[in-house]
Amino acid sequence: MSHVVTRFAPSPTGYLHAGNYRTAVFAYLFARHTGGSFIVRIEDTDAARSKLEYEANIHETLAWLHLPADATYRQSEHRKRHRELLEKLVANGTAYVSKEIPQGPGDREEVIRFKNPGGTVSFSDVIRGEIATDVGDLGDFIIARSYDEPVFHFAVVVDDADEHVTHVIRGGDHISNTARQMLIQRALGFHVPLYAHLPLIFDTNRKKLSKRMGAKALTDYRDLGILPEALLNYLAFLGWNPGDDREYLSQNELIESFDLSRVQKGSAIFDEVKLLSVNQHWMRALPVDTFIARGNLSTHDTEKLQKAVPLLQERTHTFQEARDMLSDELSCLFEKPILDHGQLLAKELSGRPGIALMALQGLLEPIKSLPEDVSAETVKDTLLPFADAEEAKGKGGRGAVLWPLRYTLSGQERSPDPFTLISILGKEETISRIQVAVAILEE
Numbered sequence: 282m283s284h285v286v287t288r289f290a291p292s293p294t295g296y297l298h299a300g301n302y303r304t305a306v307f308a309y310l311f312a313r314h315t316g317g318s319f320i321v322r323i324e325d326t327d328a329a330r331s332k333l334e335y336e337a338n339i340h341e342t343l344a345w346l347h348l349p350a351d352a353t354y355r356q357s358e359h360r361k362r363h364r365e366l367l368e369k370l371v372a373n374g375t376a377y378v379s380k381e382i383p384q385g386p387g388d389r390e391e392v393i394r395f396k397n398p399g400g401t402v403s404f405s406d407v408i409r410g411e412i413a414t415d416v417g418d419l420g421d422f423i424i425a426r427s428y429d430e431p432v433f434h435f436a437v438v439v440d441d442a443d444e445h446v447t448h449v450i451r452g453g454d455h456i457s458n459t460a461r462q463m464l465i466q467r468a469l470g471f472h473v474p475l476y477a478h479l480p481l482i483f484d485t486n487r488k489k490l491s492k493r494m495g496a497k498a499l500t501d502y503r504d505l506g507i508l509p510e511a512l513l514n515y516l517a518f519l520g521w522n523p524g525d526d527r528e529y530l531s532q533n534e535l536i537e538s539f540d541l542s543r544v545q546k547g548s549a550i551f552d553e554v555k556l557l558s559v560n561q562h563w564m565r566a567l568p569v570d571t572f573i574a575r576g577n578l579s580t581h582d583t584e585k586l587q588k589a590v591p592l593l594q595e596r597t598h599t600f601q602e603a604r605d606m607l608s609d610e611l612s613c614l615f616e617k618p619i620l621d622h623g624q625l626l627a628k629e630l631s632g633r634p635g636i637a638l639m640a641l642q643g644l645l646e647p648i649k650s651l652p653e654d655v656s657a658e659t660v661k662d663t664l665l666p667f668a669d670a671e672e673a674k675g676k677g678g679r680g681a682v683l684w685p686l687r688y689t690l691s692g693q694e695r696s697p698d699p700f701t702l703i704s705i706l707g708k709e710e711t712i713s714r715i716q717v718a719v720a721i722l723e724e
């Protein structure tokens with residue numbers, strides 16, 4: 282294969298959604314897989330709808346996803362060239378300036394139309410196979426509103442040719458545009474690139490993802506604490522798979538495995554729940570300190586935070602969840618609880634007054650026997666026999682022992698189990714919190 286050139290050609294008319302970026306991912310991976318080049322071209326010819334803010338967001342998102350381009354263009358900068366070729370087509374009679382009757386506000390009295398030769402235009406789509414279109418139905422379609430305002434079909438064809446694009450990889454919604462664009466290519470004497478129209482993406486309600494429907498901007502996922510490697514992994518699997526049972530591929534592995542031949546024809550579903558589980562996989566793969574740094578997690582006690590990371594990796598799917606958990610359920614790790622007398626006694630049965638106090642005092646001995654650095658498992662193995670022995674004595678069950686312990690350590694209705702809390706708090710802090718509770722109960 283000669284030097285492959287792919288491009289991502291978004292229109293900055295809104296925040297692009299995951300489906301748009303899936304196109305960028307496939308174009309990028311294919312270019313890198315083949316040792317080719319990847320171009321980003323901002324298609325801003327629709328001046329009224331294009332906004333710099335959206336363009337900036339596109340560059341920001343591509344940088345975040347690590348999809349660097351070998352060249353970046355802006356379509357509006359090619360106006361002179363577009364004009365030159367429009368003039369050429371009009372001069373040689375393949376296009377003409379057409380007088381129009383304006384139908385509504387903003388309509389022109391003159392546009393440039395392409396003289397449709399009729400017949401059938403066919404091409405072999407890399408993904409979908411032979412596609413033939415009877416172009417007669419298209420009539421003499423508009424290719425520019427004026428010499429300085431080419432429409433998308435014209436600009437895209439000229440730019441693809443000038444940028445030596447070999448593979449037009451784009452969304453399946455562009456299939457119906459291809460015949461029109463090929464007519465323009467022929468008229469300009471351009472080489473026809475290969476077309477690869479990607480499967481459409483629907484949301485879980487089987488609705489098409491659309492810029493207008495408020496589908497999230499990808500930077501919203503970044504702000505939620507989705508990792509770029511997770512999103513990249515997830516997007517690459519929207520309509521493609523490596524042909525084996527691997528589900529989690531790094532960028533290098535994706536580049537190595539990616540090929541257009543394995544892209545499916547059928548549509549794909551964008552499922553946020555699945556994305557979260559892929560993200561959890563990549564969060565769990567991070568070493569403790571990297572997890573803290575990339576998650577922007579901070580507390581005044583780094584050592585405890587480090588110990589809490591496995592718990593966060595087990596329970597959370599995004600860094601936002603991790604941050605929320607730290608400031609909510611896990612805040613007891615970093616601040617001493619304020620204990621309520623009534624809550625300490627909440628699980629006391631009326632027939633057995635004093636069991637909470639006895640439990641806490643009784644637990645002090647086995648807790649003192651624990652090593653400094655201890656796993657939740659070991660804490661559990663050490664303390665459960667004590668809780669179960671109490672159970673044997675009364676009808677309160679383990680809960681009569683474990684509730685006051687958990688509450689003593691956390692001061693919260695909800696918290697991780699007491700064994701996990703002890704493994705993170707450490708022996709000394711655990712004992713000191715129990716002593717506070719004992720003192721309250723003895724008052």
Ligand code: GLU
Nearest residue numbers: 290291292324437451455
């Ligand atoms: N600018 C077009 C869009 O955003 C894409 C053009 C193309 O890929 O050919 O839908």
